[in-house]
Structures are given as structure tokens and as C-alpha cells.
Amino acid sequence: MVLRIKILSGFFILALMLSIAGFWSIKELRSIGTSVQNLLDENYKSINSAKVMLEALEREDSGILLLMLGKWEEGRKIISAGDSLFQLGYNIASSNITIENEKSYIEEISKDYFLYKQTWERPIVGTDREGNITWYFDKPHKQFMSVKESVNKLMNLNDKTMFDTASELQNRANRAVMPGIVAIIAAVIFSLIFTYFINYFMISPIVKITNSVTAFVTEGKNYNVEIESKDEISRLSDSIRTLCEFVKTAERKN
């Protein structure tokens, strides 16, 4: 194989090792950025919407208790505001389905909230439900707890995913750093081997050839250099040997 290819292949391999490691590190770092963004955009958004829904439910529960005390106007006002807030939270959560099974959790909330809403949509003030604590614990409170549990489930799901993603980020960071470390170590070892080969198969034979030619010229010693490789240096050595033999023959003739 020609010297040029031998030398170039060494540099090419070095460049390839380092550039792939660099490219990979950049890719992993970018994916860390994306993961952090997803963490904020997707999971945090859903957790926030769940918190809004829980706040709305608490307000609606207070509204029901006011209605049971006969305070129609205050009760309805609080319930109405709570319902609007719940719808707001629900809409955010339902438009931000990013996790497997998250849709089923949203549907469960919707179903439970529908049943809960039925308990306070019908009149309370002026009916047998006013002041009826047994009815409250049997119907609205039971349903309130049920919706709350469904919302908590959604929040826990997003919490868990957020934790998993954060743990995965640690792995990603490792994956971003490790190719660089491996590439540097590999490149150092590769350079040492490359230098050894260059020295053994190129520099050392050239020194040997130079010394032998000098010895031939100054002391008349035979040219005696053995080259292991089959490249330009071995051909150069063969040519010099031929030249030396030619010179010696010419000298003998003269």
C-alpha cells in the first residue's frame, strides 16, 4: 500500500473518531434541551391544570354548602365561578395529552365531573335538600371525592412521568459526555500506535537507508538495509541497492 494512503488513513480515522463523537455529543445535548422543554411544556402544564381543577372543585363544594345553608345567591355565584375554573383546567388537560393512558384518565374525570355536576345543578334552596346533611354526604360529597381522586390520578401520572424524564436526563447527560471522553482516550491511544508505526515503518528505515548510503560512500561498506513493508520506502531501498551495485561494478571496471 502506498505511503500516502497509509498516512492519510491514520488521520482520517482520527478525524472520524473525533467528529462522530462530537456530533453525537451535540445530538445528545440537543435532546437534553428538548427533554427539558417537554418536561415543562407537557408534564408541568398538566400538573398545573390538575391543580386548577382541584381548586375549582373545592370552590364548588363550598358553594354547595352555602346553598344548603339557604344562601342561594352567594352559593350559585361561587359554584358558577368554580365550574368555569374547572372547565378551564379541564380544557388545558384534555388538549395536552402526551402520556400513554392519559386520555383514559381525562375521560374518567369528565365522567365523574358530569355526575358531580348533576348533584348541584338541580335546586337545593327551598327543597328537602336544604340543611340535609345526610343527602350532602350521600350524594355531592361522595361525588366530589370521586372527581378529586380522578384529578389526583392524572396529577400523579404526570408527576411520575416528570420524575422518570428527570432521571432519564441524567442518563442523557452521561451519554452526551461519554462519547467525548471515549473519543479522546481512543484518539490518544490511536495516535501513539500511529506514531509507533510512522517511526518503525517510515522514519527508522529512512535513517537506516541514510546511514547505509553514508557508510557506502565514506567507508565503501555494502549497502545492506532490509525493509519489512512493501511500499515506496522498500522500492527506494531496492533502487539505492541497485545504484550502489551499479556504482561498485563501474568502480571495479575503472
Place this chain on the structure above:
Amino acid sequence: MRPRIVIRYVGMVLIINAIALLIAAAVSLYYGDSSFSTLLYSSLISASFGFFPLIFVPAVSHLTNDEGILIVISSWILISLIGALPFVLWGGEFTFTNAWFESVSGFTTTGSSILNNIEALPMGLLFWRSLTHWLGGLGIIIFVLSLLPSMGMSGLVLIRNEMSPLARNNFRANAKNTLRILLIVYVGLTVLETVALKICGMSVFDAVTHSFATIATGGFSTKNLSIAHFNSVAVESVIMVFMIFSGIHFGILFMTLIGSKLILFKSTVVHYYVAALLIGTFISAYDIYGHYSSSWWEALRFASFQVISLGTSTGFANADSSVWPALSKVILMFFALQCACAGSTSGGIKVDRFVLLWKDIIRQLRLLRHPNAIIPVRLDGEKIEDSVVSQSVLYIVVYLTVIFAASTVLIALGVEVVPSISGTIATMGNVGPGLSYVGSTGNFSQIPDAGKWILTGTMLLGRLEIYGLLIFLLPKSWIPRNTTNAIYK
């Protein structure tokens, strides 16, 4: 010593390693998991270090014995190092020490793991773990030599240094045919087991990976509970049959299979091997019956699998034998020391040496009665040279000394006595599980990092049959000698 020649031949091994990593990367790509880039990059590194010396260093037709030893040892260390790269790059439970441990354990077919949750690994890495077993099972140099065109005398020097001296006895063919026989038996057994496991209901992925681990007598499973995960008598039976076959000398298996000689049924070593497994199974079954199994059938099922698994140095588990009674544990540790026959993929002291030891003990007893008699040790009708017998006995002594020394260091590092001794026996014999928390359903994650390095040392010592690695560590081996007589092609 010619370092450039050593680098050239080690490079060939790294090329095969690169191809194997590329196959694992393809598996990863197929399953779309997160290990693709780690496997691909590791393959590139391995290929770079493999191809580059081929460009510079011309082939030689002769290697010195020192060069042969250095090539074999360097190959094992370097493939283990590059084999650890995908684990390190992937992260998770893999620190550098853990990745090195897992890789050495894979290539030496030990099967000990540091992983608490194996099932968390992506498919590509699980496949790579099993593939390290398969590459190391036959011996990485043997693998390379059987795939590459003939390397003449160089190949012979490498075979001599890679293969156990006892293993060479039953190969009557020349070097190239020996390699061919090894490869045919190895690949044949792997294919047969894969098909059998698939028929038993395993997925193709599990069937292939478990076949790799069985035929190489490795023991890496893709499941946290090892074979107990499948809870299938059919799967366990298939694996048991192939573990037994993998523990028999491949030359004997080949000759029996092609019908030229039935030495499988006549070999003293095989008789002893099978008889020992049967006796071990029955004693263990008797011992665990009533305590750890409710019926005789269940006791036999667990005892036979665990005894065969450790007695062939595989290390799969269908039960947690670390909670078994003391007698069963002693039996299992005996098998972890002895393991299977030379010329197989098994580790340990090997049945052949035990047979020679028993025969030598009998000879010595007879010599006490007849001091002037000339009593040779005979095996299958053939006289065994005294030097071979004394080498075998010496090997056993050195083997036990290494175990004692390594266990002592582990204890000094703060590891408990039982995991220290059993873990050293298990890693030195390339078996895998020991007792206590390094037992069949445990792992080596609790061992301190220094201890893990010591255990990887014992794995390599066991795989290279001690002397090779010891010679490698002697400074004399590294001093360059004049080898100008070497003939270049």
C-alpha cells in the same frame, strides 16, 4: 518480541469484534431502542483499531511462543475493554468498573452480573451481552482463526496458546480441521437449541440469546429471574440437555455425531462427568425435598437444573439455591470448582483433571503396597505421561491457591466470607452465581469496585487457565528479543 506483529493479530480479533458489535447495532435498530448509537460507535472504534495495523504491518508466517501468548492475552483484555464501551456509553447502572465487569464476565462466559434490573436494558445491549458469551465461548482467537483463511504456522502457535492443553488430546485432526469441527459443533448446537426453545414457546429474541448463553456455558439471561422467569419445564429441559452437551469435548461430540466413533459412550471422562451430575442431582434433591420443594418431582426439577447449570459452568437458575440447605450448597460449590470436560466451552478445573487426580491417588495407594512397581496412569486404555498427571495436579493446587488469595483480599475489602469465597469460586470457574447475595437470583453490585476488579482478574485467570495470564504479567515477556529470522510473506 515484535510489538507490531502482536498489534496486527490483535487487530484481526478487533475486526471480528467490530462485526459482532455491528450485528448488535442492527438488532438495536430493528427494535428501535436507545442503544443503537452506542453500539455503532463502539463498532467504529473497534474497526478503526482493527483495520489500521493491517494497513501498516505485513503478515508473517511465523510467530514465537511469547508473541502467541501476548496476542491471546492482549486480545482477551482488549475485546473486554471495547466490549465494555457500549455499556459505558449507554449509562444506567454501568459505571466504568461495572461495564468492565459485565464485559469480562460476558467474554469469559462467566455470566456474573452487576445489574439489579436486567430487563431495563434495551434489546440491543441485551443481545450484545449474549453475543459476548457466544464469541468468548469458543475462544475469541479460535473464532477468528476459524473464520479467516489459513495462517499457517502462525495459526498453530495461536491455537496452542488459546486452547487448553487437555483439550487438544481428543482432536485427532490437523489444525484447520480442528477449527472446522469446533465451529460446526458450536454453530450446530446453537441453531438446534434456538429452534428447540422457539418450539417451547420462547420469543425468537429470547431463544437466540439464551442459546448463545447456553452453548457458550455463559449464563447471561435477558430476564431478572433468569430461567425461573419462564417457569416452563419444557424450556428448562431443553436448556439442561444443551448445557450437558456443551460441557462435553467438542471433538468427541463431533466424532459421535458423524458416527465414525462412539467414544462418547466409551470415554471415562464423559462417564465420570455424567455420573457426577446424576449423583449431585439426587443428593441435592434429597436435601431440598420437604424444605424448599413440596414434591419429589419439584425437588428433582430444581436440583437437576441447578446442579447441571453449575456443573457445566453455565450459571442459569430456575430457583434460588442460595437459600438451600448447607449440603446442597457444598455440592453446588464442588461442581462450581470442577465444572465440565476439557475441549468444551466450560470453565473450572475440569473433569479431566479430576479424573487424573483420582487415578493418581489410586496409583499412589497402590505404590504404597508395591513400592517398586511401575504403575502408569491410564485413561481409556492409553498411558498418560507422568508429566501430564503432575501438571494437572499442580494446576489444581495453583487454582485453589488463587481462589484462597482472591477470597482473602475480598474479605479484607470488607466483603462477607460466604460471598467472597463463593463469588471467587464462581468467577474463577467462569460459572457465574455464587452463594448469598451473589447467588443465583442475586448479583455482584454490592461488591466494592476494587473487589470487582479482582473478580474480573480471576475470571480471566480461569478462562486462560492461569499460566497464560501469569506469563503475560512477567516483565520478561515484554523484553524485545531478536527475531530477525522471522520470514515475511
